[in-house]
Amino acid sequence: MTSLIPPSTAEHEAGAVLEEGHGDFRLFGLALFLVADGMTFAGLFAAYLTFRAVNPLPEGGIYELELLLPTLNTVLLVSSSFTFHRAARQLRLGEGAGCRRWLLITAALGAAFLASQMREYFTLPFGLTSNLFASTFYVLTGFHGLHVFLGVMLILIVWWQARAGGSINSQQHFGLEAAELYWHFVDGIWVVLYGIIYLL
Amino acid sequence: MANSISPHATHLQPQGWWRYFGFSIDHKVIGIQYLVTGFFFYLVGGVLAGMIRTELATPISDYLSREAYNEILTMHGTVMIFLWIVPVVNGAFGNYLVPFYVGARDMAFPRLNAVAFWMIPPAGILLIGSYFIGGAAQSGWTAYPPLSLTTPATGQVVWILSVLLLGGSSILGGINFIATILKLRRPGLKLMQLPMYCWAMLGTSILVVLSTPVLAGTLILLAFDIVAHTGFFNPVQGGNAVVYQHLFWFYSHPAVYIMVLPAFGLVSEILPVHARKPLFGYTTMVYSILAIVFLGLIVWAHHMFTSGTPPWMRLFFTIATSFIAVPTGIKFFNWLATLWGGKIALNSAMLFSCAFILNFVLGGITGVALAQVPFDIHVHDTYFVVAHFHYIVYGGTVFVIFASVYHWYPKFTGRLLNEPLGTLHFVLTFIGFNLCFGPQHWLGINGMPRRVSEYDPQFTLMNQVSSAGALLMAISTLPFLFNVIYSAFRGELAGDNPWRALTPEWLTSSPPPVENWHGPAPHVEHPYGYGMVDPA
Numbered sequence A: 001m002t003s004l005i006p007p008s009t010a011e012h013e014a015g016a017v018l019e020e021g022h023g024d025f026r027l028f029g030l031a032l033f034l035v036a037d038g039m040t041f042a043g044l045f046a047a048y049l050t051f052r053a054v055n056p057l058p059e060g061g062i063y064e065l066e067l068l069l070p071t072l073n074t075v076l077l078v079s080s081s082f083t084f085h086r087a088a089r090q091l092r093l094g095e096g097a098g099c100r101r102w103l104l105i106t107a108a109l110g111a112a113f114l115a116s117q118m119r120e121y122f123t124l125p126f127g128l129t130s131n132l133f134a135s136t137f138y139v140l141t142g143f144h145g146l147h148v149f150l151g152v153m154l155i156l157i158v159w160w161q162a163r164a165g166g167s168i169n170s171q172q173h174f175g176l177e178a179a180e181l182y183w184h185f186v187d188g189i190w191v192v193l194y195g196i197i198y199l200l
Numbered sequence B: 001m002a003n004s005i006s007p008h009a010t011h012l013q014p015q016g017w018w019r020y021f022g023f024s025i026d027h028k029v030i031g032i033q034y035l036v037t038g039f040f041f042y043l044v045g046g047v048l049a050g051m052i053r054t055e056l057a058t059p060i061s062d063y064l065s066r067e068a069y070n071e072i073l074t075m076h077g078t079v080m081i082f083l084w085i086v087p088v089v090n091g092a093f094g095n096y097l098v099p100f101y102v103g104a105r106d107m108a109f110p111r112l113n114a115v116a117f118w119m120i121p122p123a124g125i126l127l128i129g130s131y132f133i134g135g136a137a138q139s140g141w142t143a144y145p146p147l148s149l150t151t152p153a154t155g156q157v158v159w160i161l162s163v164l165l166l167g168g169s170s171i172l173g174g175i176n177f178i179a180t181i182l183k184l185r186r187p188g189l190k191l192m193q194l195p196m197y198c199w200a201m202l203g204t205s206i207l208v209v210l211s212t213p214v215l216a217g218t219l220i221l222l223a224f225d226i227v228a229h230t231g232f233f234n235p236v237q238g239g240n241a242v243v244y245q246h247l248f249w250f251y252s253h254p255a256v257y258i259m260v261l262p263a264f265g266l267v268s269e270i271l272p273v274h275a276r277k278p279l280f281g282y283t284t285m286v287y288s289i290l291a292i293v294f295l296g297l298i299v300w301a302h303h304m305f306t307s308g309t310p311p312w313m314r315l316f317f318t319i320a321t322s323f324i325a326v327p328t329g330i331k332f333f334n335w336l337a338t339l340w341g342g343k344i345a346l347n348s349a350m351l352f353s354c355a356f357i358l359n360f361v362l363g364g365i366t367g368v369a370l371a372q373v374p375f376d377i378h379v380h381d382t383y384f385v386v387a388h389f390h391y392i393v394y395g396g397t398v399f400v401i402f403a404s405v406y407h408w409y410p411k412f413t414g415r416l417l418n419e420p421l422g423t424l425h426f427v428l429t430f431i432g433f434n435l436c437f438g439p440q441h442w443l444g445i446n447g448m449p450r451r452v453s454e455y456d457p458q459f460t461l462m463n464q465v466s467s468a469g470a471l472l473m474a475i476s477t478l479p480f481l482f483n484v485i486y487s488a489f490r491g492e493l494a495g496d497n498p499w500r501a502l503t504p505e506w507l508t509s510s511p512p513p514v515e516n517w518h519g520p521a522p523h524v525e526h527p528y529g530y531g532m533v534d535p536a
């Protein structure tokens, strides 16, 4: 068995510290983080679905939701995934200006989502502590909205970094890819949320 | 490039003793930081345990008030689990060993690693501080509502914040381990050539990443109930307290494996070295870990057989839980087979490892018993559960932590721990532990409820035996403490590889240089090749 390199021979090569040549696995790390984040949502979804199944609302409890605004919101958020993808492709083609334009459109769609969610919050006939459904509704959509808010901030940071001479360009674009992965994740969560809260 | 691995970045790290007090990104420094911080909290949790056993030496609530007793038992559980065992068995040994085992110079995300460690001291300070500002949480480490909604709110909220911080630290650590093991392996090193501890850490980290976030979400809901007066878990407001239990145990059953799988891994490293034999049944060990990870995620409701669970649920969770005995049994027999016919050196590391096997099989048997609904209903919330749990987590994991300190101390410091003191430490710990927790089986079967500061006088004798055992356990830390401090300066010089071990961490100097190897990382195909490979 010659599989061992005794320390003594390794000593002779000291100084020539080898670069092991591993690829960039930061996106992999981010994906793991999103799995964890997704499990937080999964736990909250499970709680919501169980409450719904076994805890009927008290007589006269209000849980009517408007469907128009959230549906519009779904359209906004899903299209923002496509615009972000567009931005990333522009960057890879070396079109820095085009990339930044699409990033701004994406951020605007995200901001519009948040504005419309705020409007929904202020027009609903129930508040955070009105009943179990209301509490779950606000905590779930609020936790997701926080993710959207963070996402918009990330997009604006990436937009700034992608300026001419910035740290993100057609060769170096980890920041943009990370923000994109995160944004798709937030969109995906919304689609599930929309399905179980508004449609179910 | 904030988090990318740059093998040369660690050259910029300070080299003196003060690096242990700063934001070092060297995985070995971070490992030691976890170990020492964790041991500090072990002493804190131990003092709390001592107070519990002092109170329980008499049947009436004389030494502590009932509220103080509840605070102390809550703090004891939380400190021991979240600040001692989880950080040490994962963070300390994981950070120190895993990069060696995959042939890397550091973890995949060194800065993230340091951030994860530095979330622990503030969480600990917060938790202990809550005792002095308005009183600590009183609802046990499980924080079941509605109890946690009716006990004083400040302590409970601080408790939630602290556990959220510790959970976050654990998740960041878990991500780092998965990325390191899967992506940072030395080119050509196959997964099935990895030392067993890597597999244990991979399995543990998968559990951490999948289950800890659920606890975080649950505690956020609980915080809303306390602070904003929502009613998620409050039946008075139409909420559902059992949902909390489901979500809590979705984390906290896997948490047992988060505490014990790494111990399985560590003991699988120690036994072959001191028995001079290959680890028996490597492949079955790997699949057992994966099976435990999978089963561990689908057995949580065995903690809830008295919570009004429907019959089908009881049936499912009983069967699934009983199945865990299969992979754990495989590991148990593999360890025995590893020892069988070996040239066993009965040093301190080995004594603690062998005692682990014994304690763990006892705790495992009571675990299978507890999975059976009729028996569980009888002993639910009695001292039988306390005994079972401590046989797994103290008799199992803490014994392995001590074994690991004796085994890897020469790696950390270049000096050996004193063996006679180690044997003394072992004998005191082993007798104290069994004296403390053995009688609790009897107490539980005879109906003594846990988490109450008073009990029926008929239980006095066994409680006094148990308290005497706790006193022995307290005394047992003295030779250990003296040993680790004294030996750091005066211990016998160990040389690079005192155990003639074959796993990669021993194939460099002791203590190792900043980037682990003086040259390229050695390619270790047979980490357990005793009798096959000539030890260097």
Ligand SMILES: [Cu+2]
Residues within 6 Å of the ligand: B252, B253, B256, B299, B300, B302, B303
């Ligand atoms: Cu369990």
